[in-house]
Amino acid sequence: MPVHTSGSSQGNPGKGVGLSLALASALAFGGSGVAAKPLIEAGLDPLHVVWLRVTGAALVMLPLAVRHRALLRRRPALLAGFGLLAVAGVQACYFAALSRIPVGVALLVEYLAPALVLGWVRFVQRRPVTRAAAVGVVLAVGGLACVVEVWAGLSFDAVGLLLALGAACCQVGYFVLSDHGGDSGADAPDPLGVIAYGLLVGAVVLTVVARPWGMDWSVLAHTARMDGTPVAAWLLLAWIVLVATVVAYVTGVLSVRRLSPQVAGVVACLEAVIATVLAWVLLGEHLSAPQLVGGAVVLVGAFIAQSSTPAKGDGEPVASGGGAERELSARGTAA
Numbered sequence: 516m517p518v519h520t521s522g523s524s525q526g527n528p529g530k531g532v533g534l535s536l537a538l539a540s541a542l543a544f545g546g547s548g549v550a551a552k553p554l555i556e557a558g559l560d561p562l563h564v565v566w567l568r569v570t571g572a573a574l575v576m577l578p579l580a581v582r583h584r585a586l587l588r589r590r591p592a593l594l595a596g597f598g599l600l601a602v603a604g605v606q607a608c609y610f611a612a613l614s615r616i617p618v619g620v621a622l623l624v625e626y627l628a629p630a631l632v633l634g635w636v637r638f639v640q641r642r643p644v645t646r647a648a649a650v651g652v653v654l655a656v657g658g659l660a661c662v663v664e665v666w667a668g669l670s671f672d673a674v675g676l677l678l679a680l681g682a683a684c685c686q687v688g689y690f691v692l693s694d695h696g697g698d699s700g701a702d703a704p705d706p707l708g709v710i711a712y713g714l715l716v717g718a719v720v721l722t723v724v725a726r727p728w729g730m731d732w733s734v735l736a737h738t739a740r741m742d743g744t745p746v747a748a749w750l751l752l753a754w755i756v757l758v759a760t761v762v763a764y765v766t767g768v769l770s771v772r773r774l775s776p777q778v779a780g781v782v783a784c785l786e787a788v789i790a791t792v793l794a795w796v797l798l799g800e801h802l803s804a805p806q807l808v809g810g811a812v813v814l815v816g817a818f819i820a821q822s823s824t825p826a827k828g829d830g831e832p833v834a835s836g837g838g839a840e841r842e843l844s845a846r847g848t849a850a
Contacts, residue, residue, distance in 0.1 A: 533773030537782035540767035545789030547759035548618035553739035562725035571756035573714035583708025598716020600688030608681035615675030618794035624679035654816030661809025
């Protein structure tokens with residue numbers, strides 16, 4: 516589907532605030548994996564961790580859902596899509612991937628989202644993309660080949676990689692839907708209301724999928740080990756709910772509204788770097804030199820693919836030769 520950008524980030528006095536919000540979101544999202552993995556290793560199923568994360572955040576945001584209840588009538592499709600893709604889909608796929616592959620690798624695979632967006636534009640909509648965008652895709656795919664060490668016979672778990680790719684697909688929906696209606700003026704859906712209902716929808720969907728009534732609740736009463744250091748499980752969960760979910764989504768969606776989605780997406784690429792560094796320091800996950808180089812190439816490719824898309828107000832669309840719509844290249848992530 517054609518995707519429009521919201522207000523231009525160029526010449527916008529709120530750009531500095533928007534960049535700060537995008538950076539805060541990257542920091543918050545980047546810390547989710549290192550807090551979740553010890554809980555998974557302590558005995559919680561990845562889907563149960565996701566359910567706890569989303570349901571806890573939904574309860575925190577419930578007052579805002581009540582305040583913006585008119586959105587149920589005005590934007591039901593937006594709320595359902597945000598809940599299914601940007602909340603339930605991306606979190607379930609990402610956390611399931613964490614149980615099989617390292618945190619940094621899961622996030623780096625997730626940042627193939629720009630390539631997926633451009634693939635949709637080129638092969639589904641059959642519209643040409645810019646040369647710079649194509650170069651970004653090639654770099655991202657080549658970097659991923661280094662990350663997974665294809666020369667070693669795909670040493671990483673194939674299912675884990677597929678789950679991370681699923682998270683990348685859902686990350687596309689996160690940025691597209693975060694910007695949806697942002698150029699509607701006074702009729703634009705309130706971003707906090709969209710997040711609140713998205714979390715509620717995600718919680719309902721994940722309740723059916725995760726079946727939390729079978730969860731081992733006793734894990735939360737004990738400690739989990741973070742690279743050998745015992746940490747209270749409830750403290751890790753509180754971080755995941757309050758910082759890595761509520762703060763992350765609020766700052767992320769607000770940054771998209773203040774910037775163009777592609778600019779916010781470029782800043783969000785830092786999430787992968789932050790998560791990889793935190794996993795290295797806190798979880799003792801060490802990547803080889805080729806994997807580090809590959810990860811850097813993935814991020815460079817994502818940056819080129821995203822920044823090659825003009826912000827709203829520029830004269831040329833990404834796909835020349837058809838339609839007046841301007842295509843955006845979204846983050847995945849964030850995952």
